[in-house]
Amino acid sequence: MITREVVLHVAELASLSLQEEEVAALTRELEAIVSYVAELEGVDTASVAPMASAARASSKLRADVAEPCLPREVVLSGAPRATDEGFVVPKFVHDGGGTSK
Amino acid sequence: MSDAILDASACEIARRVSAGEISAQEIARACLDRIGARDGELRAFLSTAPDDLLASAKAIDDKRARGEALGALAGVPVALKDALCTRFAPTTAGSKILERYVPPYDATVVARLRAQDALLPGKTNMDEFAMGSSNENSAYGACRNPWDLARTPGGSSGGSAVAVAARMTPAALGSDTGGSIRQPAALTGTVGVKPTYGRVSRYGLVAFASSLDQIGPIASDVRGAARVLAAIAGDDPKDATVAAVPSGAFEEACEKSVRGLRVGVPEEYFGAGLDREVDASVREAIAVLEKDGCTIVPISLPHTRHAVATYYVVATAEASSNLARFDGVRYGLRKDGPDLHALYGRTRDAGFGREVKRRILLGTFVLSAGYYDAYYAKAQKVRALIARDFEDAFTQCDAIASPTSPTPAFRLGEKSNDPLAMYMSDVCTLPASLAGIPAISVPCRANAGGLPIGVQLAARAMDEATLFSLGAAIERAFPPRAARSCTP
Numbered sequence: 001m002i003t004r005e006v007v008l009h010v011a012e013l014a015s016l017s018l019q020e021e022e023v024a025a026l027t028r029e030l031e032a033i034v035s036y037v038a039e040l041e042g043v044d045t046a047s048v049a050p051m052a053s054a055a056r057a058s059s060k061l062r063a064d065v066a067e068p069c070l071p072r073e074v075v076l077s078g079a080p081r082a083t084d085e086g087f088v089v090p091k092f093v094h095d096g097g098g099t100s101k
Numbered sequence: 102m103s104d105a106i107l108d109a110s111a112c113e114i115a116r117r118v119s120a121g122e123i124s125a126q127e128i129a130r131a132c133l134d135r136i137g138a139r140d141g142e143l144r145a146f147l148s149t150a151p152d153d154l155l156a157s158a159k160a161i162d163d164k165r166a167r168g169e170a171l172g173a174l175a176g177v178p179v180a181l182k183d184a185l186c187t188r189f190a191p192t193t194a195g196s197k198i199l200e201r202y203v204p205p206y207d208a209t210v211v212a213r214l215r216a217q218d219a220l221l222p223g224k225t226n227m228d229e230f231a232m233g234s235s236n237e238n239s240a241y242g243a244c245r246n247p248w249d250l251a252r253t254p255g256g257s258s259g260g261s262a263v264a265v266a267a268r269m270t271p272a273a274l275g276s277d278t279g280g281s282i283r284q285p286a287a288l289t290g291t292v293g294v295k296p297t298y299g300r301v302s303r304y305g306l307v308a309f310a311s312s313l314d315q316i317g318p319i320a321s322d323v324r325g326a327a328r329v330l331a332a333i334a335g336d337d338p339k340d341a342t343v344a345a346v347p348s349g350a351f352e353e354a355c356e357k358s359v360r361g362l363r364v365g366v367p368e369e370y371f372g373a374g375l376d377r378e379v380d381a382s383v384r385e386a387i388a389v390l391e392k393d394g395c396t397i398v399p400i401s402l403p404h405t406r407h408a409v410a411t412y413y414v415v416a417t418a419e420a421s422s423n424l425a426r427f428d429g430v431r432y433g434l435r436k437d438g439p440d441l442h443a444l445y446g447r448t449r450d451a452g453f454g455r456e457v458k459r460r461i462l463l464g465t466f467v468l469s470a471g472y473y474d475a476y477y478a479k480a481q482k483v484r485a486l487i488a489r490d491f492e493d494a495f496t497q498c499d500a501i502a503s504p505t506s507p508t509p510a511f512r513l514g515e516k517s518n519d520p521l522a523m524y525m526s527d528v529c530t531l532p533a534s535l536a537g538i539p540a541i542s543v544p545c546r547a548n549a550g551g552l553p554i555g556v557q558l559a560a561r562a563m564d565e566a567t568l569f570s571l572g573a574a575i576e577r578a579f580p581p582r583a584a585r586s587c588t589p
Binding site for chain 1: 202203204205206297298299312313338342344404407409410411413414421425428429430431432433434435437438439440441442443444445446447449450453455458459461462463465466467469475476478479480481482483484485486488520521524535536537538562563
């Protein structure tokens with residue numbers, strides 16, 4: 001059962017600040033979708049291994065050698081806020097050393 | 102000059118450019134003219150890159166003037182879905198969160214098209230982050246179907262399909278996670294190929310669901326699709342999922358006889374909800390194959406009915422993880438807040454559209470503590486059963502024929518307020534995506550109203566060649582047509 005509380009909790013986990021007017025509609029829509037996908041419960045999957053991917057290539061490891069990467073200024077050029085040195089974000093380490101939520 | 106050259110197929114254009122009968126620059130200008138004349142009402146393109154296009158056309162003409170051999174796609178305009186990273190044009194993935202974003206590198210497929218001397222006129226409209234089946238989830242306005250402007254071209258690669266259907270380009274690239282190449286191809290009367298998972302590098306594709314995403318061609322004819330796939334396929338150190346198998350002889354396969362091939366017809370795809378005319382048209386295409394010497398084999402894929410639920414758990418779970426990268430820090434939109442968490446939340450609220458939020462929430466939910474086993478782990482097991490259905494079927498047949506979409510193009514707005522109804526339009530394409538096998542959609546007889554209908558053919562992993570042989574056989578019975586609004 002998808003309630004308003006579930007939607008707000010999941011939104012918090014997903015770092016989505018929802019608009020108040022969206023919450024009721026999203027609750028309804030998610031309830032409908034989750035009720036639909038719940039039909040999987042009835043499928044007999046005893047002794048079936050989960051399939052995580054359709055990849056046929058066994059994951060290859062590349063040689064552990066440094067290769068050229070994009071220049072710093074090129075990477076920073078797409079950032080909404082940056083200095084010559086790096087990305088700019090609000091302070092997130094408190095004086096006590098813990099990270100802010 | 103006339104832009105009629107764009108009515109030719111990709112292979113014919115490449116032949117004429119290589120032979121010096123027409124210059125790449127003439128084709129580039131014709132392409133821009135035609136986009137200018139036709140795209141105002143269609144909105145297939147989100148951006149065009151005329152300067153880059155004309156410069157690369159000149160480079161191709163110079164190369165030829167120096168006596169060098171040209172690539173397999175010499176002078177062929179190929180439109181690119183806007184989920185493919187390009188240094189020469191913005192890459193928005195149909196989202197406000199990437200408005201005006203210009204990536205610092207090209208996708209592998211983009212570099213490979215350039216290496217074959219293709220022309221890249223611009224980026225095509227799509228459902229935001231490829232989440233949708235009608236193009237109506239584009240943050241930049243829905244693309245329209247050139248066969249009937251009141252209808253959707255399908256999605257999510259709707260812009261790429263429309264570019265080809267309206268002959269603005271003879272070929273395009275799309276991406277297919279659950280049907281996003283094949284369904285719009287079917288709804289616009291074009292050929293669309295979802296290659297085997299692992300056939301084409303996704304480096305530089307804005308990721309949606311990484312265990313499903315695959316890039317592939319949409320083209321005006323089967324051979325054009327074969328040529329484009331051959332150009333983009335193959336091993337890439339930048340995508341560990343690509344299998345190191347040689348690109349098959351796809352074009353040669355278009356000429357190969359289909360006599361003796363066994364074509365399975367799964368009863369589950371011809372049940373309730375299938376439009377009557379789609380049913381008749383697809384059966385007629387199957388009859389064409391039988392007449393050409395194929396053996397038709399009734400088969401069963403018993404877990405088909407669980408594909409929609411399985412897909413919407415697996416794909417949204419992966420999407421919720423992939424889309425975590427859009428945080429307002431490294432690229433794209435940013436909405437500031439008092440702390441980092443508020444910055445993330447506000448940026449993502451302002452940047453993502455409704456369907457994307459819905460899928461992120463669903464994906465986060467099915468992965469969250471207490472629900473993981475019931476939904477996500479369960480869906481992965483049902484996915485294994487769906488894949489096993491195909492393995493069993495391929496002991497009895499070499500390919501599987503079905504409708505691509507249960508209906509022809511639906512009206513804009515018809516399903517946009519009902520997410521579940523929209524998800525059901527993917528019912529025929531999802532199983533092959535979940536199994537990772539290749540599938541093609543080829544036009545067959547249109548309905549009484551002239552709307553295109555597509556037949557879908559699926560084959561064993563890495564056996565795209567069989568799809569091209571069968572697709573070409575169907576195409577010989579139902580030759581390519583340009584969209585109605587584009588024919589005088």
